[in-house]
Amino acid sequence: GSNIEYRTKALIGMAHSEMMDVFSELHNTAFGLRRGAKTKNMADDMIKELFGTDTGNPRARQLADQWQNVSEKMRLRFNEAGGAIGKLDTWGMPQSHAQHKVAAVPFEEWENFIAPKLANAEELDLKHIYETIRTGGANKLDTKTARLGGGKMLANQNAEQRVLHFKDGDAWLDYNKAFGSTSDPLSVFSDHIRSMATDTSLLEIMGPNPDAMFRMLNDEVVRVGKVGTNKQKGFEGYTEALYNVVSGKVDESAAVSTQSRALQTGFESARALQTATKLGSATLSAISDLGTLFVNTKYHGMSMGKVMKTMLKNFNVDNQAEIAKLGFAADIFNSTLSQRYTELGKGWTSQASEAVMRASGLSIWTEAANKAFQYEFYSHLGDIAKRMQAGKKTDYRIFRQYGFTKDEIMELDFDNLDVEQQTRLLEMVNQEGEYAVMQGSARARAVSTGGMQKGSAGGELVRTSMQFKTFPATFMIQQMGRMFLQGDAMSKFKYGAGIITSTTVMGALAVMAKDAAKGYTPREGSPLDEKAKPEEQAKFWTAAMLQGGGAGILGDLLFTDQSRAGSVAATLVGPSVSTVERGYKATVGQLHRAKEGKDTHFATDMIDFANREMNPLNLWYTKALIERYVVDNMKMMMDKNYARDKRRKERNRKKKYGQEKMEFFK
Numbered sequence: 182g183s184n185i186e187y188r189t190k191a192l193i194g195m196a197h198s199e200m201m202d203v204f205s206e207l208h209n210t211a212f213g214l215r216r217g218a219k220t221k222n223m224a225d226d227m228i229k230e231l232f233g234t235d236t237g238n239p240r241a242r243q244l245a246d247q248w249q250n251v252s253e254k255m256r257l258r259f260n261e262a263g264g265a266i267g268k269l270d271t272w273g274m275p276q277s278h279a280q281h282k283v284a285a286v287p288f289e290e291w292e293n294f295i296a297p298k299l300a301n302a303e304e305l306d307l308k309h310i311y312e313t314i315r316t317g318g319a320n321k322l323d324t325k326t327a328r329l330g331g332g333k334m335l336a337n338q339n340a341e342q343r344v345l346h347f348k349d350g351d352a353w354l355d356y357n358k359a360f361g362s363t364s365d366p367l368s369v370f371s372d373h374i375r376s377m378a379t380d381t382s383l384l385e386i387m388g389p390n391p392d393a394m395f396r397m398l399n400d401e402v403v404r405v406g407k408v409g410t411n412k413q414k415g416f417e418g419y420t421e422a423l424y425n426v427v428s429g430k431v432d433e434s435a436a437v438s439t440q441s442r443a444l445q446t447g448f449e450s451a452r453a454l455q456t457a458t459k460l461g462s463a464t465l466s467a468i469s470d471l472g473t474l475f476v477n478t479k480y481h482g483m484s485m486g487k488v489m490k491t492m493l494k495n496f497n498v499d500n501q502a503e504i505a506k507l508g509f510a511a512d513i514f515n516s517t518l519s520q521r522y523t524e525l526g527k528g529w530t531s532q533a534s535e536a537v538m539r540a541s542g543l544s545i546w547t548e549a550a551n552k553a554f555q556y557e558f559y560s561h562l563g564d565i566a567k568r569m570q571a572g573k574k575t576d577y578r579i580f581r582q583y584g585f586t587k588d589e590i591m592e593l594d595f596d597n598l599d600v601e602q603q604t605r606l607l608e609m610v611n612q613e614g615e616y617a618v619m620q621g622s623a624r625a626r627a628v629s630t631g632g633m634q635k636g637s638a639g640g641e642l643v644r645t646s647m648q649f650k651t652f653p654a655t656f657m658i659q660q661m662g663r664m665f666l667q668g669d670a671m672s673k674f675k676y677g678a679g680i681i682t683s684t685t686v687m688g689a690l691a692v693m694a695k696d697a698a699k700g701y702t703p704r705e706g707s708p709l710d711e712k713a714k715p716e717e718q719a720k721f722w723t724a725a726m727l728q729g730g731g732a733g734i735l736g737d738l739l740f741t742d743q744s745r746a747g748s749v750a751a752t753l754v755g756p757s758v759s760t761v762e763r764g765y766k767a768t769v770g771q772l773h774r775a776k777e778g779k780d781t782h783f784a785t786d787m788i789d790f791a792n793r794e795m796n797p798l799n800l801w802y803t804k805a806l807i808e809r810y811v812v813d814n815m816k817m818m819m820d821k822n823y824a825r826d827k828r829r830k831e832r833n834r835k836k837k838y839g840q841e842k843m844e845f846f847k
Contacts, residue, residue, distance in 0.1 A: 185427040186623040191607035192378035197511040200247040208514040229350030231273035255377040262384035271346040279362040298352035422632025436636030448641035453530035462801040468691040469729040472684030477617040495549035554617040563595040625655040646755040688729025700805035700846035705839025784819035
């Protein structure tokens, strides 16, 4: 059946499918870092067209029409679900507000700036609007409405987002430059689509007051299930965290004061820095995606050859854009998506992390695989429906699993679907797509955020400590969960064995690829080691199984040389804490060694720290070159004993793993 998470994704995909020209024209280039002058001018013209100015640019008018069509359809669907947003001819697009920018100026200055730009300034309580933006909405809350389940009904809330009517596009652009949260109009469009899709899904599934409905259902489950006190606390804590994720509450900022905003910015920047400096080789870990892709393709009786062929085509972004027109979200164009789901926030540090994920190929790899499965699975569903409609005996259990009756399947015409049919099919495709190519699910985010808002002390601490741990959690929740849902013991065994075998094989490829990216020969026990001993093979395949099971990035952090990488304990509470520990050892630790009369390596340790913790160029295809021809040379200039120590470490690696540096990197 339907759920809020995948209903939201279906609605987002449906919206994106009707404005692909907007995404194609306005997306950032240079790994998501830059918008060229041509793109910026097109965006400005589109915004002016939205507010009624004839720019003489027919393409901008076309893009404006696409956005207006999508936003109007979303408004109507929200209202059909019980919402109450009136049609406003003077509303062109949402306005983003940077809370810290508004809070930095007194009300009078903000009022003097915005009032002349508004067509309806005299009708508004600008003081109240200012306080709402400055406090992040906290001025509207009291002790009753602040709790989950209180406050204004969702059905009546979204109209409040449309109260500011700018006179024209220039007025909108001027305000956005001074007080907006982003200069990227795609981010504004995408945030509005996500917000409307989330709220519409909540209304359609939970009714006009979703918070109250959730609380009632939660209490009823506890009562009927006769859950004990301790289990009840755990159950309620997890379900509330999950609800806060799917309802978007965890993405709202709790930061109100200057201090809390600084706390949020600091933690988000720290996580972004970890992403930028630690995920340069994550693309090689993602090779193990092919394991879950293979198993779930086979699970549905689909052709792996077709999926791989489509995946290869999808490395051309234009092919993904065509697939997205079927109703699959245009994530490859949306730079804000990875920021949101890696808990990074916005700013230059998150842009740097986004650039690393793009430059490393991780973004294109993930989206190419995900969209390939979605496209082929959607086609597979169409084939099942056609065979049934032709009177052929067909296994349609996947339709039954998602609540379709035989009569409903017989009515499906994939070339002419109604809105309800398309929504339900896209829910299926999105959910099955995440089994095939794992991404951060709502359940995993409930764990990684604790269900707490960003900007709160607890929310920031949980996000930071759980960084890079979401993927292993997703693997356990999704793949092991599906295994236990199989009918009998043999079916459970077959699915589990398939997952373990395929991901381990792909994990082995990832392990060898990551070793090669570091400049090392294959380790002992690998399939390339003809003289491998049984114990060496067991060690290698254990590492491959961990890699394939989603622990690859975490394993990199846990199983590196602890004298250089920090303690396991520090890593377990988050890579940011581990970075602090390494910095302490490289500075204060060296001073303690000098005081005790021991040898110090201050210069080489600082070089090593800067390379590992502050260098975003440590990509899988540059890492070995930088370490050998830049870092090593700098260390040798600063420490006459470095070459000797380096040779000793290489001998230890040879003894421990049977590896040595490739000739080019010696």
